[in-house]
């Protein structure tokens with residue numbers, strides 16, 4: 001067992017790397033499909049849609065009672081007024097398109113340098129600022145699944161996913177017996193950003209390990225970066241209590257492609273047990289494949305069971321979302337080809353966020369809200385622009 005743990009240290013250090021040829025090509029195929037679809041619909045629609053590029057809202061004119069005047073949807077936070085000068089930057093003329101793509105960003109360490117699996121703290125903060133200024137707001141993957149994307153008009157959703165449960169993401173400081181969130185950890189930076197950007201929600205997905213070493217056990221244990229083992233459950237519970245989402249990333253980052261079915265299910269189910277110990281009754285809806293590697297029996301990534309030999313207790317797991325390691329922006333949940341069982345992500349390396357945003361926006365293929373929860377804004381004005389949501 002200890003040998004396995006040691007192996008997992010090495011794996012965790014190269015966590016989530018995009019080795020899965022299968023997963024990458026599947027997700028790419030997914031991407032290509034949508035581009036074609038979008039192009040086709042532009043070509044076949046009436047003169048008004050594509051020709052009047054720019055300010056015309058395709059839904060504003062056609063949806064009765066829609067947020068044509070630019071008022072935020074009822075119940076939505078007003079992006080325009082909530083947070084000072086920077087909130088005015090999203091172009092109010094961004095054309096709503098709720099069939100467009102959504103970026104799912106994949107982060108690992110938030111630390112003192114940039115790398116394949118590391119984002120420097122200042123750069124991370126800049127990522128948040130860039131996204132905010134360009135009109136993006138975080139949502140949970142659960143919000144996507146539930147089609148609960150009630151954002152103000154002109155605003156785009158973005159999903160943040162943090163893999164591997166490192167102290168660099170969530171670190172406590174013991175201040176004379178009082179635990180405080182380290183402002184230099186990922187969560188610390190997030191919360192500080194939120195202070196000056198109140199409509200930046202506590203929405204992000206944390207894909208957890210609770211049996212890996214080198215601190216990759218619910219954000220640090222056994223003194224790694226000063227983190228006590230006894231703080232682990234408290235951190236996980238804090239995330240759930242404060243609006244973030246918990247996701248299964250296996251017990252110790254096992255390469256699921258290498259193992260028999262029973263082992264695969266044990267790796268996943270033991271982590272379910274760990275999360276349930278921290279947050280009793282928590283309903284997990286997502287898992288992330290370590291290194292993007294599918295088990296031989298792919299179905300076991302999203303559904304399976306394992307019986308603990310010690311207690312005789314059986315753990316069943318079942319969820320709709322399996323995160324790949326890469327593959328580009330995911331489809332809208334309103335797109336008939338939306339397939340959460342193979343959800344592509346974007347590894348945040350270099351300028352990946354900006355280049356993906358630029359590409360999506362230039363192609364008119366970014367998900368942009370119409371501010372009206374009751375209709376789905378479609379990109380082309382002439383042809384069937386609205387449909388009932390859900």
Ligand SMILES: [Zn+2]
Nearest residue numbers: 015016163164
């Ligand atoms: Zn990982």
